[in-house]
Amino acid sequence: MKLHELSDNPGATKKRKRVGRGPGSGTGKTAGRGIKGQKSRSGVAINAYEGGQMPLYQRLPKRGFNKPNRKKFAVVNLGLIEKFVESGKLDVKKEITEDVLVEAGIVRRKLDGVRILAKGEVSSKLKLTVTGASKSAIDAVEKAGGSLTIAAAPAAE
Numbered sequence: 702m703k704l705h706e707l708s709d710n711p712g713a714t715k716k717r718k719r720v721g722r723g724p725g726s727g728t729g730k731t732a733g734r735g736i737k738g739q740k741s742r743s744g745v746a747i748n749a750y751e752g753g754q755m756p757l758y759q760r761l762p763k764r765g766f767n768k769p770n771r772k773k774f775a776v777v778n779l780g781l782i783e784k785f786v787e788s789g790k791l792d793v794k795k796e797i798t799e800d801v802l803v804e805a806g807i808v809r810r811k812l813d814g815v816r817i818l819a820k821g822e823v824s825s826k827l828k829l830t831v832t833g834a835s836k837s838a839i840d841a842v843e844k845a846g847g848s849l850t851i852a853a854a855p856a857a858e
Contacts, residue, residue, distance in 0.1 A: 772813040779838055780821015781807060782829075796828045817842075817849065 720732035734741040749756045785791045790805045799815045802808045808815055814832025819841050827847035834849050842849040
């Protein structure tokens with residue numbers, strides 16, 4: 702196969718529609734925009750405007766509630782912690798706190814605290830101190846011979 706023999710799969714590419722290129726093109730003169738009016742002008746986009754009719758997003762009922770002071774936790778799975786221990790990025794002998802997890806690069810930022818979930822296998826004897834953890838995560842760590850302490854959430858700064 703040579704360079705000039707390469708081609709895309711049929712139907713993978715489509716030619717660009719060139720509007721305003723004369724009457725023979727089918728999209729000449731007004732370029733498919735009709736005559737006059739706001740939408741025939743350039744630089745105008747009227748999202749959700751329905752010509753004075755009540756827009757759909759206002760006709761439908763509102764649902765639900767967003768808690769304004771909700772807490773957002775950084776979530777870490779046990780399998781990931783185990784992977785970092787095996788690669789030597791985490792020291793099992795020392796206590797693993799939220800700051801240690803951030804330094805190791807498992808968590809980008811703590812947010813309102815770190816919460817441990819039980820996805821993945823854990824075999825190391827871990828000593829974790831975090832803001833939250835699922836019951837199954839606590840069981841898994843203790844089954845491996847470690848301990849998981851849940852500390853109080855840090856005060857909002």
